[in-house]
Amino acid sequence: MKDIANGVCAPQGFSAAGVHCGIRKNKSKRDLALIVSDRRAAAAGVYTRNKVKGAPIAVTKEHIADGYARAIVCNSGNANTCNADGVQKARAMCELVMRDTGIDASDVIVASTGVIGQVLPIEPIDAAMPSLAAALSRDGSADAAEAIMTTDTVRKEFACEFELGGKTCRIGAIAKGSGMIHPNMATLLCFVTSDAAISPEMLSKALKAAIDDTLNMVSIDGDSSTNDMALVIANGAAGNAEITEDGEDMRVFCEALKYILTKISRAIAKDGEGATRLIECKVSGAADTASAKAIAKSVVCSSLLKAAMFAADANWGRILCAIGYADARLDIDKVDVSLCSRAGKVDVCKDGNGIEFSEDEAKKVLSQDEVTIDVTCGDGTASAVAWGCDLTYDYVKINADYRT
Amino acid sequence: MKDIANGVCAPQGFSAAGVHCGIRKNKSKRDLALIVSDRRAAAAGVYTRNKVKGAPIAVTKEHIADGYARAIVCNSGNANTCNADGVQKARAMCELVMRDTGIDASDVIVASTGVIGQVLPIEPIDAAMPSLAAALSRDGSADAAEAIMTTDTVRKEFACEFELGGKTCRIGAIAKGSGMIHPNMATLLCFVTSDAAISPEMLSKALKAAIDDTLNMVSIDGDSSTNDMALVIANGAAGNAEITEDGEDMRVFCEALKYILTKISRAIAKDGEGATRLIECKVSGAADTASAKAIAKSVVCSSLLKAAMFAADANWGRILCAIGYADARLDIDKVDVSLCSRAGKVDVCKDGNGIEFSEDEAKKVLSQDEVTIDVTCGDGTASAVAWGCDLTYDYVKINADYRT
Numbered sequence: 137m138k139d140i141a142n143g144v145c146a147p148q149g150f151s152a153a154g155v156h157c158g159i160r161k162n163k164s165k166r167d168l169a170l171i172v173s174d175r176r177a178a179a180a181g182v183y184t185r186n187k188v189k190g191a192p193i194a195v196t197k198e199h200i201a202d203g204y205a206r207a208i209v210c211n212s213g214n215a216n217t218c219n220a221d222g223v224q225k226a227r228a229m230c231e232l233v234m235r236d237t238g239i240d241a242s243d244v245i246v247a248s249t250g251v252i253g254q255v256l257p258i259e260p261i262d263a264a265m266p267s268l269a270a271a272l273s274r275d276g277s278a279d280a281a282e283a284i285m286t287t288d289t290v291r292k293e294f295a296c297e298f299e300l301g302g303k304t305c306r307i308g309a310i311a312k313g314s315g316m317i318h319p320n321m322a323t324l325l326c327f328v329t330s331d332a333a334i335s336p337e338m339l340s341k342a343l344k345a346a347i348d349d350t351l352n353m354v355s356i357d358g359d360s361s362t363n364d365m366a367l368v369i370a371n372g373a374a375g376n377a378e379i380t381e382d383g384e385d386m387r388v389f390c391e392a393l394k395y396i397l398t399k400i401s402r403a404i405a406k407d408g409e410g411a412t413r414l415i416e417c418k419v420s421g422a423a424d425t426a427s428a429k430a431i432a433k434s435v436v437c438s439s440l441l442k443a444a445m446f447a448a449d450a451n452w453g454r455i456l457c458a459i460g461y462a463d464a465r466l467d468i469d470k471v472d473v474s475l476c477s478r479a480g481k482v483d484v485c486k487d488g489n490g491i492e493f494s495e496d497e498a499k500k501v502l503s504q505d506e507v508t509i510d511v512t513c514g515d516g517t518a519s520a521v522a523w524g525c526d527l528t529y530d531y532v533k534i535n536a537d538y539r540t
Numbered sequence: 541m542k543d544i545a546n547g548v549c550a551p552q553g554f555s556a557a558g559v560h561c562g563i564r565k566n567k568s569k570r571d572l573a574l575i576v577s578d579r580r581a582a583a584a585g586v587y588t589r590n591k592v593k594g595a596p597i598a599v600t601k602e603h604i605a606d607g608y609a610r611a612i613v614c615n616s617g618n619a620n621t622c623n624a625d626g627v628q629k630a631r632a633m634c635e636l637v638m639r640d641t642g643i644d645a646s647d648v649i650v651a652s653t654g655v656i657g658q659v660l661p662i663e664p665i666d667a668a669m670p671s672l673a674a675a676l677s678r679d680g681s682a683d684a685a686e687a688i689m690t691t692d693t694v695r696k697e698f699a700c701e702f703e704l705g706g707k708t709c710r711i712g713a714i715a716k717g718s719g720m721i722h723p724n725m726a727t728l729l730c731f732v733t734s735d736a737a738i739s740p741e742m743l744s745k746a747l748k749a750a751i752d753d754t755l756n757m758v759s760i761d762g763d764s765s766t767n768d769m770a771l772v773i774a775n776g777a778a779g780n781a782e783i784t785e786d787g788e789d790m791r792v793f794c795e796a797l798k799y800i801l802t803k804i805s806r807a808i809a810k811d812g813e814g815a816t817r818l819i820e821c822k823v824s825g826a827a828d829t830a831s832a833k834a835i836a837k838s839v840v841c842s843s844l845l846k847a848a849m850f851a852a853d854a855n856w857g858r859i860l861c862a863i864g865y866a867d868a869r870l871d872i873d874k875v876d877v878s879l880c881s882r883a884g885k886v887d888v889c890k891d892g893n894g895i896e897f898s899e900d901e902a903k904k905v906l907s908q909d910e911v912t913i914d915v916t917c918g919d920g921t922a923s924a925v926a927w928g929c930d931l932t933y934d935y936v937k938i939n940a941d942y943r944t
Contacts, residue, residue, distance in 0.1 A: 439843070453655060
């Protein structure tokens with residue numbers, strides 16, 4: 137797996153653009169993104185399980201029901217959710233894409249992110265669509281990545297290269313966090329492109345498999361958004377033999393997709409609202425995968441632990457506490473815990489009880505911008521990884537100020 | 541139901557005391573509490589479901605297995621949890637009570653609260669027990685309430701008076717919050733006394749029934765502590781006919797117990813770590829009680845909503861979002877939401893969609909120290925209430941600084 141540049145435009149046949157259309161008041165912030173494939177592409181999606189669903193989700197589901205799409209349009213600044221005219225507006229966005237690109241509206245994926253419950257103004261999107269379509273280019277991934285950001289502080293853009301039957305293929309992705317993020321939903325917005333040839337059925341299977349170990353293992357704040365979706369479109373421009381069944385090609389494609397979505401997951405967690413550091417929890421030796429995942433998620437979701445991590449405080453009792461209330465098969469008296477980072481490794485708990493450790497050393501380890509909590513259970517061989525971040529003053533500040 | 545003074549000492553036959561023994565470094569903060577009944581009392585308890593359980597819980601369960609107890613001893617500043625010698629230390633605390641009060645160690649309920657995973661020093665408790673026993677008095681409830689406080693900013697002490705078969709009976713309680721609090725555990729520490737005569741079986745039944753609608757509906761931060769317990773002891777000093785079966789007396793006793801535990805629940809939520817206001821969510825018209833409770837808890841647990849409440853910001857989309865991810869039977873298109881407080885009532889959502897409202901009026905309503913979010917579903921007749929608080933800078937500050 138080789139890291140490459142250009143995000144969603146790294147795969148052949150894709151172009152992208154991002155502009156400021158005016159949904160956001162801040163004129164220096166792009167707020168409308170468009171990604172286009174030069175040919176029809178297999179499409180698959182995973183969506184929030186929240187009963188309150190953004191109107192764009194309904195329209196997107198309808199548009200990719202036939203397994204294909206060609207474009208993705210997304211605005212930030214307004215979620216187009218809990219509005220009586222939401223579906224109508226989402227359809228209008230697709231029709232505007234058709235007007236200015238010629239792509240059939242029913243081949244357009246539509247997404248919105250931002251404040252819930254405010255009517256989406258269609259006029260700025262209408263007015264900006266010609267220039268957005270005109271700006272489409274092979275260098276446009278960064279602009280598109282910026283345009284879908286909400287409270288994100290950095291763009292999330294990754295791409296990788298791999299081989300399928302001797303042909304070089306690529307997967308690229310952009311995503312936005314960074315609040316209202318919790319496991320067991322599609323979480324966030326994530327748009328993935330590929331030039332591999334793969335059937336819609338296998339693409340959907342690959343996405344679901346990858347998501348379970350990546351985006352569904354990220355939690356910023358325990359809130360699951362109404363507008364989450366992860367969409368992947370694959371246009372076959374790489375010229376590989378189309379993947380239509382399980383086998384080596386499918387295995388490699390799944391590995392590449394998981395590789396990119398792991399990068400996205402870590403980036404989203406690290407840029408969680410107000411976060412100063414990435415908290416990774418690695419669980420091993422668990423009784424089963426469900427238990428391993430439950431433990432890992434419970435640890436990265438604990439508000440108390442997250443606050444302690446902000447202070448780089450080795451308050452491991454809170455780790456044990458969070459493990460203890462996870463819905464997991466677990467013998468707590470066999471649990472070992474270590475704190476790790478590029479600054480070293482400190483064992484803090486053995487067989488469920490505290491052990492002597494150097495507070496200074498622990499502080500050094502926890503002061504890094506990426507910290508791993510290693511939890512070793514004595515119950516089996518299953519493992520899992522979850523990602524979160526620390527809880528800081530800025531999380532409160534961002535979310536107390538967000539709407540006003 | 542009449543409110544009266546003196547907390548756990550309001551019922552006949554009870555005395556209490558609280559002193560500083562030295563587990564906490566701050567000499568002005570009491571850290572050891574004792575509550576004693578002048579006769580053996582029926583006893584019942586509810587405990588955390590965390591797999592990591594404080595050592596005192598094991599000892600307390602053993603001591604009230606016969607349905608009776610006479611004393612409650614509790615320290616703050618150290619949870620006596622995740623320590624190899626925890627059970628031994630918890631037993632030692634009961635034996636020290638026996639030494640200085642003559643009450644059999646097996647009739648002593650023991651509890652600890654504070655940092656997890658630090659060895660509990662028994663010496664300060666040993667040294668202070670004589671003066672603690674000597675200080676027992678009918679006026680000691682406030683001192684005991686203070687001694688069990690951790691990050692609480694106010695004492696939680698309530699009592700009420702009611703009649704059973706012509707005899708005046710009383711229930712009193714003290715409790716401590718104010719972090720690591722979440723529904724579906726016994727949550728927190730809560731000690732309840734009564735001079736009613738009631739069998740251990742009926743007392744246990746009454747406690748479990750009351751807890752479900754009170755302490756189990758409080759959430760501060762989603763973390764369920766390792767040391768939570770709610771204990772009630774009832775000594776029969778009021779002289780009523782012992783309650784041994786369901787009937788009018790049992791109904792009245794349950795009502796009184798629920799009345800006191802509701803007061804405790806509200807007080808705990810309002811004094812949640814860093815909180816500036818109580819957030820109450822009242823759900824009505826739900827399909828069933830489980831759904832009503834799930835919705836109410838989901839709303840008060842949402843970090844995003846809690847941050848918005850800190851800013852008194854009527855970001856009702858976050859309420860809808862939290863309703864939407866509750867594990868509930870629900871038609872989201874029939875949900876109405878209003879914001880209420882002593883400053884008035886503002887409707888913000890009707891049939892799942894936003895409606896026009898005055899932001900100024902909403903700000904006024906939400907700026908009060910007690911705010912109610914009314915959620916009306918269109919699915920049935922079930923209702924529930926949950927309590928929480930806003931999420932503030934101080935929550936982060938308190939928990940980043942707690943151990944160090």
